[in-house]
Amino acid sequence: WYGGWKSDDERGQHMKKIVAKDLVKEYNKKTVLSHVNIEMQGGVYGLLGPNGAGKSTLIGIMVDGIQNYSGEILYGNENIKKLGKDYRKRVGYVPQKQGLYEEFSVLECMNYIAVLKGLKKREVREEITYLLERLHILDVASRKISTLSGGMKQRVLMAQALLGDPDFIILDEPTAMLDPHGRADVMRVLHELNRKEGVTVILITHYMEEVVDA
Numbered sequence: 501w502y503g504g505w506k507s508d509d510e511r512g513q514h515m516k517k518i519v520a521k522d523l524v525k526e527y528n529k530k531t532v533l534s535h536v537n538i539e540m541q542g543g544v545y546g547l548l549g550p551n552g553a554g555k556s557t558l559i560g561i562m563v564d565g566i567q568n569y570s571g572e573i574l575y576g577n578e579n580i581k582k583l584g585k586d587y588r589k590r591v592g593y594v595p596q597k598q599g600l601y602e603e604f605s606v607l608e609c610m611n612y613i614a615v616l617k618g619l620k621k622r623e624v625r626e627e628i629t630y631l632l633e634r635l636h637i638l639d640v641a642s643r644k645i646s647t648l649s650g651g652m653k654q655r656v657l658m659a660q661a662l663l664g665d666p667d668f669i670i671l672d673e674p675t676a677m678l679d680p681h682g683r684a685d686v687m688r689v690l691h692e693l694n695r696k697e698g699v700t701v702i703l704i705t706h707y708m709e710e711v712v713d714a
């Protein structure tokens with residue numbers, strides 16, 4: 501039910517491997533993930549599947565959010581449970597649902613996430629400016645998130661995921677809410693991240709061509 505594939509060159513071979521090993525997840529005795537095995541390293545990966553297939557559950561487990569499963573997630577051959585905070589710092593996560601921290605301004609949200617990630621406020625100031633600029637939301641930095649359009653909110657979600665220079669970024673349907681222009685924008689940033697900065701990108705999408713484009 502999922503399709504994943506790897507870019508066709510050697511890019512990313514130096515990156516640590518992310519492995520999902522024999523994952524099984526049930527909700528109320530209903531099996532959502534049944535012995536899922538995946539290996540990813542350094543490329544752009546797409547997870548495709550119909551609604552309810554378990555995609556969000558799978559990446560929820562991969563970012564160490566969802567608990568109570570069997571099997572394991574390995575990062576560089578170590579169980580993420582053992583790595584704990586050291587692992588979570590290396591991961592950028594863009595959740596499927598918007599609507600978090602709506603009462604914060606964009607800047608407040610970025611500062612807050614920085615603290616959650618254990619980054620020092622003083623040290624991330626420049627990085628935050630850089631990310632907001634890169635995602636074209638610097639001019640709305642002081643606006644409340646609740647007042648932004650869906651496309652703008654999506655950029656904020658991406659910006660917070662990129663805080664702390666993660667090794668890989670996992671995005672749950674990042675373009676679903678966007679118009680074609682916003683979609684192209686998000687895909688351009690993902691492409692740059694992977695090509696220039698070697699960030700591993702894991703993308704859930706309904707659009708197979710997006711994975712190929714990135």
Ligand code: ADP
Pocket residue numbers: 527528532549550551552553554555556557558
């Ligand atoms: P997808 O992202 O592929 O649409 P999900 O991972 O969100 O799929 O959901 C997979 C299945 O697990 C669905 O049937 C969903 O209803 C169920 N599910 C997801 N989260 C929960 C939860 N917290 N409690 C109970 N069932 C859940």
Ligand code: MG
Pocket residue numbers: 555556557596672
């Ligand atoms: Mg989902």
